[in-house]
Amino acid sequence: MSSSLCMSQSLLRSFLIIIRRNCSGIVVSSSNPSSNYYYDHPFHPRSFVIYQRRNQGDGICRRITAASFSGYNTTAASINCNSTSTSNGNSGDGDDGPRTSGGGGREFLIMSDEKLLSQCEMDFFRVRGPGGQHRNKRESAVRLKHLPTGISGQASEDRSQHKNRASALARLRTKLALKVRNTVNLDAYSPPQELLQILPKKSTIRGSDIGSQIGPNNPKFSLGMQALIDLIFAVEGSIADAAKKLGLSTGALSRLILSDDSLRMVVNEYRESKGMKPLK
Amino acid sequence: MRLGLARRSLSMFPPILTRAYSVQPISRTSISPPPASLKPQTPLFLRPPTHSATISDLLKWQKWAKTLASSVGSHFTHLDDGPDTTLLHRELNWLLQDALENPKLPLSHVGTNEVVKLRAEMEDLYVLWKQRIEERRPFQYVVGCEHWRDLVLSVEEGVLIPRPETELIVDLVGGLVKENEELREGLWADLGTGSGALAIGIARILGPFGSVIATDLSPVAVAVASYNVQRYNLQDKIEIKLGSWFEPLKNVKGQFVGLVSNPPYIPSNHIRGLQAEVAKHEPRLALDGGSNGMDDLLHLCHGASSMLKRGGFFAFETNGEKQCKFLVDYMQKECDGSFCDVDIVSDFAGNKRFVTGFSGP
Ligand SMILES: C[S@@+](CC[C@H](N)C(=O)[O-])C[C@H]1O[C@@H](n2cnc3c(N)ncnc32)[C@H](O)[C@@H]1O
Numbered sequence: 001m002s003s004s005l006c007m008s009q010s011l012l013r014s015f016l017i018i019i020r021r022n023c024s025g026i027v028v029s030s031s032n033p034s035s036n037y038y039y040d041h042p043f044h045p046r047s048f049v050i051y052q053r054r055n056q057g058d059g060i061c062r063r064i065t066a067a068s069f070s071g072y073n074t075t076a077a078s079i080n081c082n083s084t085s086t087s088n089g090n091s092g093d094g095d096d097g098p099r100t101s102g103g104g105g106r107e108f109l110i111m112s113d114e115k116l117l118s119q120c121e122m123d124f125f126r127v128r129g130p131g132g133q134h135r136n137k138r139e140s141a142v143r144l145k146h147l148p149t150g151i152s153g154q155a156s157e158d159r160s161q162h163k164n165r166a167s168a169l170a171r172l173r174t175k176l177a178l179k180v181r182n183t184v185n186l187d188a189y190s191p192p193q194e195l196l197q198i199l200p201k202k203s204t205i206r207g208s209d210i211g212s213q214i215g216p217n218n219p220k221f222s223l224g225m226q227a228l229i230d231l232i233f234a235v236e237g238s239i240a241d242a243a244k245k246l247g248l249s250t251g252a253l254s255r256l257i258l259s260d261d262s263l264r265m266v267v268n269e270y271r272e273s274k275g276m277k278p279l280k
Numbered sequence: 281m282r283l284g285l286a287r288r289s290l291s292m293f294p295p296i297l298t299r300a301y302s303v304q305p306i307s308r309t310s311i312s313p314p315p316a317s318l319k320p321q322t323p324l325f326l327r328p329p330t331h332s333a334t335i336s337d338l339l340k341w342q343k344w345a346k347t348l349a350s351s352v353g354s355h356f357t358h359l360d361d362g363p364d365t366t367l368l369h370r371e372l373n374w375l376l377q378d379a380l381e382n383p384k385l386p387l388s389h390v391g392t393n394e395v396v397k398l399r400a401e402m403e404d405l406y407v408l409w410k411q412r413i414e415e416r417r418p419f420q421y422v423v424g425c426e427h428w429r430d431l432v433l434s435v436e437e438g439v440l441i442p443r444p445e446t447e448l449i450v451d452l453v454g455g456l457v458k459e460n461e462e463l464r465e466g467l468w469a470d471l472g473t474g475s476g477a478l479a480i481g482i483a484r485i486l487g488p489f490g491s492v493i494a495t496d497l498s499p500v501a502v503a504v505a506s507y508n509v510q511r512y513n514l515q516d517k518i519e520i521k522l523g524s525w526f527e528p529l530k531n532v533k534g535q536f537v538g539l540v541s542n543p544p545y546i547p548s549n550h551i552r553g554l555q556a557e558v559a560k561h562e563p564r565l566a567l568d569g570g571s572n573g574m575d576d577l578l579h580l581c582h583g584a585s586s587m588l589k590r591g592g593f594f595a596f597e598t599n600g601e602k603q604c605k606f607l608v609d610y611m612q613k614e615c616d617g618s619f620c621d622v623d624i625v626s627d628f629a630g631n632k633r634f635v636t637g638f639s640g641p
Contacts, residue, residue: 122628130600131629132445133546133567136418136557137363140444159374160427161444161628 105180105230108146109223113169120144120172122165144168151175170219177226178266184234189245191227198224200256204247216260225263228256237271239279254279318499320507321436323424329381329397336392337402338376345372345409352413360555362416371412371419378423379405416556426475433475433508438500440566442477445627446542449595450481452625452636453538456593457485463593465489466537471525471580472496474566476505476518478540483517492518495528498565525576526583536587542597543576545569573599577607585618590640594619601632608635617641 108116123143141156142164153172155164191205197214198221199206214220228242235241243253257279258264268278333341349368356362363371377383381397390396400408411417420426420441426433428442429450435441457464464487470479473494483492496502502522509518521528546567551559558567569575577596584594598604604624611619622637 131627131631132443132597132599132633133440133542133544134554134558134599135361135443136420136441136555136562137367158427160429162429162447163427 105176105182105226106223108148108176108180109173109226116146116172117144117169119148120146140164142168144172146172146176149176149180151179173219173222174225174262177222178229178262180226181233182226182230184230186234186245189231189234191231191246194220194223195227195231195246196224198228198256199246199248200252202248202252206247216263221260225260229263229266232267233270237267237274237276318503320434320504321424323378323432323434324375324399325378325423325425325432327399329399331398331401332395333398333402334392335387335390335394335396338396338398339387339392341402341405341409342372342376342387344406348409348413356416356555360553360559362555362557368413372409374419375405375408375412375423378425416560418557418561421561428477429481431477431480431508431512433477433480434504434511435475436500436504437561438498438563439504440474440501440562442475443542445629445631445633446477446597447481448625448627449478449540449542449597449634450485452595452634453482453540453593454485456538457487457490461487462591463537466589466592467532467535468492468538468540469529469536469587470494471539471541472543472566472576473505473520474498474501474542476508476520478542479505479518479520480508480512480514482538482540483514484512486517490517493521493529493532494518495521495523495525497522497524498563500563501566525579526587529587533587534589536592537589538593539584539588540595541580543569543580545573545577545597545599545603547571547573547599569599574603574606577603578610581607581611581615585615585639588639592639593636594639595625595634595636597634598632604632604635611635611637 108119111119121144123145140159140161141154142161143152143154144165145152151172153168153170153175155167155171158164158167191199193210196203196206196210200213214224231245232239232242235245239253239257240250243250246253248256257267264279271278346369349372350365352363352365352368354364357364379399381399385396398405408422412419412422418441420435421437424434424436426435426441428444429447433442453468466489468479468482468486468490470476470482470492471494473479473496476494479492479494483490486492494505496505499522502520506520509515509520526533544565544567546554546569548568548571550573551564551567553559554567569577577598580596588594596607598607601624608622608624611622618641619637619639620641622635624632625634625636627633
């Protein structure tokens, strides 16, 4: 394969290794995930543990690393997954404390689809037997598990595996944004570009060069949403404090948070854990 | 009384079961003349919404259909690895989606006396679902289409329903053409194109000068593939030819930069034991690969090196590990160094499925 491909693979590999060494570095916060918007999500993704690996032999689903799907034979993700230890991510361990890390979370979100996929393991449900011309079955459900964090996105509503894969990836991005926290330095805080882009125009720090406001349907929204949640966690859930940092009124920031169901749920769950009233 | 209607024979329901709607004229240039009588059927989701039904009639049908699907349980699965109730319920939703003019409409939110527009008559929906369950008619033939990659391909009896495994061939080609201009802008072949799936998938990722010639021995396949090519407006990039394997390509020998094929590969005596949807409804010509399933694969193997330019790529789908290994072995021993970098590639379920390589030492 091409040298550029090899290079990106080895880059990826070293990237993963760094993260692995730095295990406690990325932390997956356990906000309530809600079967509402992942309506087809079969398991409860409450607290995720880093590098969880579930048993493979359940007999009804086969897994491969997603990258080999795109024709790459060895992938960083598969190397990674062979050498990581097993831990169980499905039993809620009750650790709800928001923990943060430098790097990591944001890096996943800015990756191209291809690169993010290469860090995922893909499950296909009920695919077994000889396949190919032998069978006629539309079992196109796809679950992508992001190996570095153990977070999954899944889709099964479409007839096409292709489309389900794309939806699963989009859901994975949203979940990464919701669940993986980055450290925020409050003293020298200046909102990143992607956060400015999701703010309403009336923000006094937004600047006219930012362009029009990006809404929840835009794929770029999750990156801004992640930065917003990072900030809200950093100010311990105070919407007023966060609003100040963003040049918005408290009301305007509340409206932004309430405009997206998953964002609202994460923020409210966090506020409740701090004994604050949920936003309505 | 609905059930009574549903029991009528298929031939009594021309709108959906025959070729009532004419399709756009078949491309003038791209086909070696198909028999004039073959007009591909229009898939349900593309038919005009000229029928209507009240919501309550529709819900009644849905309930009936669900019950019928529930009665299947895992019977078919035990019998021949056929569909179970869960899958059939999902198919039922898709059938409804294709039949409704406005599939996004949540039926539960509409008053039961309201009328919705349908692309088939209510009575046909009964017939179609009975065919699905009682005759094991493949769902894709029932609705006349299959979702494959990002495409929706028209299919009908006489044409193999493209399989999800085969999608990977397009990804493999995609990886190559991205990095190699000669491959991206060159001439490709899809042998035994069926619905045209591979030809269309590949044509869409080639550069502005890249093109595909697709062949099939089945006139129905040629007609359906041409229809699909038209639907994706690729008639300038894909030429469909009727004939056996390399035979229609004599005048372009040695000019291909790539050759892909998913030929029939099931051993003849296995066909009877396949799930009823396949064994009873899909064309034998598309499945039967001779006594060990290798007849067509070996034939393609022989012809490939003389069709391809040096450095040209090939990918063949096979029945699994055994055929892959046999083929690789055969290429290395018998084909006298006409191929290099021969490799076995697994499908998404982890089965060894494809043999790929390049021509020339
Ligand atoms: C397994 S199907 C594959 C169809 C399509 N390429 C796909 O992947 O969905 C095999 C195809 O080969 C065609 N075929 C069988 N014998 C052939 C021959 N001698 N020459 C050309 N095509 C042939 C069949 O009509 C059928 O369309």
